[in-house]
Amino acid sequence: MFKNLTSVTVSILSAVATSAATLPTPSFATSSALQPPFAIVPEGPIETKETATKEVAPEKPKEKRFICKGCNDYESQTLAFLQTKGITDKNAIATIMGNIKQESTFIPNVCEGGARVSYSACTSGGYGLIQFTDAPRYNGLGKFAARIGGDPSTLDTQLRYIITEPQWRGIEDRLKVPGKPIEYYMRLAYTWLGWGHKGARTDYAYNYSNKLVLTEV
Numbered sequence: 742m743f744k745n746l747t748s749v750t751v752s753i754l755s756a757v758a759t760s761a762a763t764l765p766t767p768s769f770a771t772s773s774a775l776q777p778p779f780a781i782v783p784e785g786p787i788e789t790k791e792t793a794t795k796e797v798a799p800e801k802p803k804e805k806r807f808i809c810k811g812c813n814d815y816e817s818q819t820l821a822f823l824q825t826k827g828i829t830d831k832n833a834i835a836t837i838m839g840n841i842k843q844e845s846t847f848i849p850n851v852c853e854g855g856a857r858v859s860y861s862a863c864t865s866g867g868y869g870l871i872q873f874t875d876a877p878r879y880n881g882l883g884k885f886a887a888r889i890g891g892d893p894s895t896l897d898t899q900l901r902y903i904i905t906e907p908q909w910r911g912i913e914d915r916l917k918v919p920g921k922p923i924e925y926y927m928r929l930a931y932t933w934l935g936w937g938h939k940g941a942r943t944d945y946a947y948n949y950s951n952k953l954v955l956t957e958v
Contacts, residue, residue, distance in 0.1 A: 807834060807953040815847040815896055820953075822900050830919040831953050832946075836926035837916070839946030840934060844872045850894040860886070860893035870899045871934055878906065908933050923947060 807829075809820050816838065823834050841847055844867070850857050853866025853874070860868060860883060867874035873882050882893050882902050891898035903909055912929040923946050930942070 803957045805955050806958045807831060808956050809949070810952045810954055812952065813847070815849070816842075818896060819847065819900060826904060827917050829917070830921070830926075831950055831955075832921060832923045833916050833919075833926045835948075835950035835953060836923050836930055836946045838949045839942045839944075840930045840936075841870050842945045842949075843936075843940045843942035844934070845870050847896075849896045849899050869893075870896070871903065881906070908935075923950065 806824055807820060809817055812820065819838060819841065820834060823837060828834055828837065845851050847870065848857065849869050850859065852858050852863035852868050853872060868879060869882065873879045882899065885902045885905065886893035886898050889898070889901070891901070893899070912933050915929055916926065923943065927943055927946065
């Protein structure tokens with residue numbers, strides 16, 4: 742009995758093997774055929790080497806400006822103002838500053854005689870940086886301040902007013918000529934201010950010339 746059962750099992754296994762051998766071999770698709778029919782797009786921008794690099798603004802070219810060693814704030818502000826207006830020669834700048842020092846020691850609210858008062862309170866004599874004395878110049882300062890919304894007792898307003906006066910405009914182009922000695926610019930300063938007393942303004946000019954240092958900024 743067992744012998745017959747063994748024979749039957751062998752026969753079945755042989756039949757299965759024969760059937761498997763005759764089955765067609767499956768054809769495997771190539772790797773490209775297995776790719777999905779769409780592209781997976783990541784969210785957000787794709788970071789590349791170019792986008793990952795921050796843009797750097799070009800370096801601002803440096804320029805040379807005079808600074809004043811040992812000067813106070815009003816002197817330094819006046820120095821900066823003159824240079825922005827195209828007065829760049831050391832002796833020319835020093836001469837202008839020497840004249841302002843002689844007239845007012847850079848105190849914008851000084852009335853002739855030394856009192857420090859507001860513009861309207863200086864009722865006689867000169868007033869301000871260059872001692873605006875005669876009526877057209879003194880009144881002109883007040884009108885200019887009103888027009889720009891400024892205070893006629895301040896340094897900024899007076900500097901801005903000075904360069905609008907016809908006396909300044911008459912010498913401005915020559916003040917911008919470089920390479921002249923202080924004496925040359927001092928003659929122009931006389932035309933600008935018409936002083937009656939020269940005082941120490943030339944000495945002040947030489948002193949400022951020695952304190953002005955050309956620096957990269």
